[in-house]
Amino acid sequence: MAGRIAQVSAEGKAESAHITADPISEALRRHLERPRESRRIWEGCEPVYVTGSLVSFYAWRDWKPVWVSENGPSEAAAALVDALGESENHGLIPADYNHGCLSGWLDALERDRSWGFTAWDLDAFEAALTDAFVRYARHLARGKAEPGNIYRDWRAEKQGRGDAYGLLEDIGYPADVREALAALAPVCPGYTASIAEARRLRGIIDSGGWPEIPGGETLRKGDRSSGVCLLAGRLAMDGDLPADLSDIGEDESGCLFDRKLEKALVRFQKRHGLTPDGVAGPSTLEALNRPAQDRLRIVLVNMERRRWLPRNFGSRHIVVNTAAFELEAYENGRRVLEMAVIVGEQDARTPQFSRNMSYLEINPYWNVPRGVLERVILPRIRENPDYLGANRYKLITDSEADSGGNDPDAIDWSGIDADSFPGRLRQKPGPWNSLGRIKFMFPNRYHIYLHDTPDRHLFERSVRTFSSGCVRVEKPVTLALFALENDPAWDRRGIEKAIESGETSVVYVREPLGVHLVYRTFWIDPDGDANYRRDVYELDELLWRSLQY
Numbered sequence: 001m002a003g004r005i006a007q008v009s010a011e012g013k014a015e016s017a018h019i020t021a022d023p024i025s026e027a028l029r030r031h032l033e034r035p036r037e038s039r040r041i042w043e044g045c046e047p048v049y050v051t052g053s054l055v056s057f058y059a060w061r062d063w064k065p066v067w068v069s070e071n072g073p074s075e076a077a078a079a080l081v082d083a084l085g086e087s088e089n090h091g092l093i094p095a096d097y098n099h100g101c102l103s104g105w106l107d108a109l110e111r112d113r114s115w116g117f118t119a120w121d122l123d124a125f126e127a128a129l130t131d132a133f134v135r136y137a138r139h140l141a142r143g144k145a146e147p148g149n150i151y152r153d154w155r156a157e158k159q160g161r162g163d164a165y166g167l168l169e170d171i172g173y174p175a176d177v178r179e180a181l182a183a184l185a186p187v188c189p190g191y192t193a194s195i196a197e198a199r200r201l202r203g204i205i206d207s208g209g210w211p212e213i214p215g216g217e218t219l220r221k222g223d224r225s226s227g228v229c230l231l232a233g234r235l236a237m238d239g240d241l242p243a244d245l246s247d248i249g250e251d252e253s254g255c256l257f258d259r260k261l262e263k264a265l266v267r268f269q270k271r272h273g274l275t276p277d278g279v280a281g282p283s284t285l286e287a288l289n290r291p292a293q294d295r296l297r298i299v300l301v302n303m304e305r306r307r308w309l310p311r312n313f314g315s316r317h318i319v320v321n322t323a324a325f326e327l328e329a330y331e332n333g334r335r336v337l338e339m340a341v342i343v344g345e346q347d348a349r350t351p352q353f354s355r356n357m358s359y360l361e362i363n364p365y366w367n368v369p370r371g372v373l374e375r376v377i378l379p380r381i382r383e384n385p386d387y388l389g390a391n392r393y394k395l396i397t398d399s400e401a402d403s404g405g406n407d408p409d410a411i412d413w414s415g416i417d418a419d420s421f422p423g424r425l426r427q428k429p430g431p432w433n434s435l436g437r438i439k440f441m442f443p444n445r446y447h448i449y450l451h452d453t454p455d456r457h458l459f460e461r462s463v464r465t466f467s468s469g470c471v472r473v474e475k476p477v478t479l480a481l482f483a484l485e486n487d488p489a490w491d492r493r494g495i496e497k498a499i500e501s502g503e504t505s506v507v508y509v510r511e512p513l514g515v516h517l518v519y520r521t522f523w524i525d526p527d528g529d530a531n532y533r534r535d536v537y538e539l540d541e542l543l544w545r546s547l548q549y
Contacts, residue, residue, distance in 0.1 A: 024070070025063035027119035028126060032058055045101030048131040057130070057165045066168050067129045068122040073109050077129055079174035081106050083181055084132055089195050090185060091300030091547065092139055097132040130168065137164035140184040143307040145546040151352075151539060186306050193524040194303050201296040209292050210237050219280035221262045229255040231265070231280055234288050240264040240271075273324060273533045275462060287532075298532060301543045302522040309518065310354060317514035318357070318482075320450070320471055322350045323521045323533045325464040327450075327473060329482050335526050337482055342453065342464040342472035349537055350469055350517060355442035357513040360480055362498045362505045363429035364439045368393075369447065372468050373425060374418040381413050388425070392432055397423035429504055437499045438476040440483065442515045450515070452476035465536055471517070486511050 032055050058064075067077040084099040094100070105125055109117070141164070167180045185191065204210060213219075213230045232255055235241035241264035249256040262278040269276040272287045280288070313319070313330070320327045322343040329337035344350035348371065368377055380387045388395065388408045395408045411422060427433050436452020446469075453472040458464060466472075473479055477495055484490040487510050498505055521533045521540055535541075 023119035024065055024068060024122050024126070027123035028058060028065060029063045031123055031127065032063075045098050045105065045128065048128055053165060054127070054130065054134075057168070061169075065122070065126045066171055068126045070117070072113050072117050072122070073106055073125065075174050076171055076177050077125075078106060079177040080129055080133055083177060084136060087136060087139075089198065090140060091198065091303045092136070092144060093548070096139075096144070097136045098128065099132075102128060102132060133168065134164040137167060137181065137184050140181060140307065143304050145304060145543060147305075147308055147352075150542050150546050186309075186311060188311075189528075190524040191303065191306055193528065193530075194299055194306075194522070197522075197524070197530050198296060198299045198303075201292050201299065204237065204292045205296065210234050212289050213280070213285055215282065215285050215289075218282075219257055221257050221259065221278065223257040224249075224251075225254040227254070228257045228261070231257070231288070232261055235261070235264045235268055238268065240268045271529055271531050273462070273531075295532065297544050298522045298535075298540060301540050301547065302520055304543060304547060305518070305520065309516070310514075313354075313516055314512060314514035316485075316511065317516060318479075319516045319518060320350075321518055321520045321523070321533075322352075322471075323519050323536060324531070327471070327479070329479070337478065339474040339478070340459045340464065341450075341474065342455075342458055342466050344467050344469040345465045346537065348468045350467070350471060351446055351448060352517050352519055353444065353446070353448075354514060354516045355444050357440055357442045357483060357509050357515050359441050359509060360483060360507045361439045361441065362495070362507065363437055363502055364433065364435045364451070364504060365429055366427040366433055366435045368425040368427065369468065370418055373421065375468075377425065378413075378416065378418065378421075381408075381416075385409065385413065392428040392430065393425050394428065395423050396426050429502065436472075436476060438480055438495075440473075440479065440515075448517070450479070463534070463536060483509050483513055 032050055067074055067080070081099065081102050084097040084102065085094050087094050087097060087099070102125075105128070109121065109125065112121070167184075170176055171180065211230045211233055213227055213234060217225075217227060219225070219227055219231055229250055232241060236243065241261065249258065265280060265284070266276045266278045268274075268288070269278075269284060274284055274287060316329075316331050318327060318329050320341060320343075322341075325341055325343060327337075327339050327341045328335050377387075377393075384390075385408075387393075393408075395411075416422070429437075431437070431454055433454065436454055439449055439451035441449050448470055450471045450473050455466075455472075458466055458472075459474050477492065477499075480495050481490075481492055484495075484507065487507075490507065498507075519537065519539060521535050523531050525531055
């Protein structure tokens, strides 16, 4: 191996006979305190560049090593090298942490144990291990990629935990390494199950993948063909068709599409966000035939997204998954509510961030945002001058806000654009209001919130990207009951009466209620099932490419 471990001179061998901890510390200090113009601290592997944090860490501990001693590399050092090799379980790349180099370096040092070691041998290995540990720890705790550099609609700060250098203070044994790294990654059943799903998919890939089911023919209950046999085998590989039910009457003309196969297909369709009709049509066959390699990528990019998020979502919280068009509410780790949502269209994507809900507004006014005004409202006004009155809009100027607005009939709209718009538009409360009868506020600088909608028919669509960024909820009263659960002044009848009154009112949320807007094209649900969704915002490939560098 090139580098200093291969350069054992006669002088070095003489020094190695009875080395103490002090020579290692002194060698480490000399290396880390080199002039700034020379930051490479070892040769033979990819270089580690000295940072202020690295120098401060060792200076604070009087340059005492973590991973080595006069007896050579510790068992903890070997445990770290092994852990770096297993980083691919998290969708990370062992080469990012110089695993191949460090593994070979460790082997070379182990072979030299009978000769003894020089401080020159050990201090570079020590610094290289610490550098690798810190990088790996940070990637586990906060993710490898910088989301703001990838997604224009990423609006959250990374929330991962952990001071990597602080963790090094407690490293003494192999178990310490494993426990420290395990605590940095998300410690939740869904993340652990994602690791298992990735491992399962790698096994399928290694065995040649799953069989492709020929397209062009829709398969349904009652059919008998070789295609039905392939469908049964495919569903069995994913566990949707249990092994004890896999006998589906195969004969020379093929297999029978019976009730149990239909039930298994419905389960697959539900897990993939497809219409659960039990029929293997074009969309279902496309999902079934998607290569296992693609599925593995989806799992890994979503594990990275999970590392960006808070480790603790709060005892009571709401999760809106924009990729799945779903809202779920949790209390003490238990899912207590789920409903459909409508999210931002492609040109007005719903961003990802977390905030606490602070209040509800019943019978809200809607102040039309500039983007909606320009994109939607103005073209309709030009087509129909009566549009504003028919939809209960008022034209408001600052000086006339209290008086109720101006007369839009007196304006020539043909030359009006968003820049020259004479005031602002406000829609009156009522069943026609674009926000419906309730909006849920978690104040943020992006002006995003949850709200009701009068366009109930849109919830029947499977792909629901129709909003201008805010999230429309299917069951607003039910969600309000969850938000106000600990407020004895409110029950369902009370909320309904407030709506019926037509009066605008504000109700404050008494206890912390986190709202987390996320984008997950893969997740493990509370029942332990792996769920996949279409990448409607086309974000997965961007993240995958970023993770490869």
